[in-house]
Amino acid sequence: MGEGFAPSGTSAVSTAADLGRFAAAVLAGTAPGAAALDPVADADAGRIGLAWSVTEIGDRVVTWHNGGTGGHRTMLALDREAGEAVVVLNDTDRWIDEQAIALLRGGTATGGPEVGTVGWTTAAAMVVVLAGSVAMLLRPRSRLYLLGAVALGLFALTVLLVSGPWAVVPGAVWTGAAAAWLACAGLGARRWPALPGGSGGLRTAGDVVTLVFGAVLLAAAVVTA
Incomplete structure (x- = not known):
């Protein structure tokens, strides 16, 4: 979130380091509210828990959540079975879900978002x-x-x-x-x-x-x- 938005109190502020610690706690099972990640209903992207999407991508089951505010975008993707997580932050209004998923799968995503x-x-x-x-x-x-x-x-x-x-x-x-x-x-x-x-x-x-x-x-x- 940009500094200009801070006085409005409309958004939370975090960093890649904070989100990395949170992801590690989720993977370790020590984060509070971990049950929110468990899927309970069908969704367009596969299954969904409490605001966490669970999607089968290739041979992996990826649990993820994205968001954006004030010209920023963030993506947190986890492979709970492999014990791996990826956090990607972007200081534009462009989504970076593809890049995060590619990194989690061990590759790179050189292309940006596409328009059909x-x-x-x-x-x-x-x-x-x-x-x-x-x-x-x-x-x-x-x-x-x-x-x-x-x-x-x-x-x-x-x-x-x-x-x-x-x-x-x-x-x-x-x-x-x-x-x-x-x-x-x-x-x-x-x-x-x-x-x-x-x-x-x-x-x-x-x-x-x-x-x-x-x-x-x-x-x-x-x-x-």
Whole structure:
């Protein structure tokens, strides 16, 4: 946890040495609450105890727990049968579970976290939507059109925030994109007093469709976030 978070009292502070001593105590059976590691229910990763996951990986049964706060990530993995443990700490918001498991199995994990095809496709689509929103904001033809542009932009930013490839792309990219979009929205808002309500004729119907479509997408993104 960064020093700036300390006054809030929101998180525990530990070190690799502390976690190493804790892992040794768990393996030795002297740590209090050791029964929490025993699996009692099924889980996506195999079985789970009290916040401890138990997963069969190759020929090993790995008991593990991970966590993160304030731009930090930690992974503690144990092979109780072999009497081995690995602690990995990371001072970014990227998960390091793969690296910890690889070390426990006696190997190395040179690759970082991956983003699947769906993740990249979604991100690319949202970038296109965001770019379209910017173009609309910079050249609004009516107030309805401008509101539709705002709704579409907020939708794209929401989806990117929740589902973007931030395991491999710095979060500052989203912050920069959001700041640039807000600047464009501000420029569009300055033209509000001079804009007509609708574009006139069939274009007004198009403006309404754009606004409704954007609002529905934004509402869906917020509800499912």
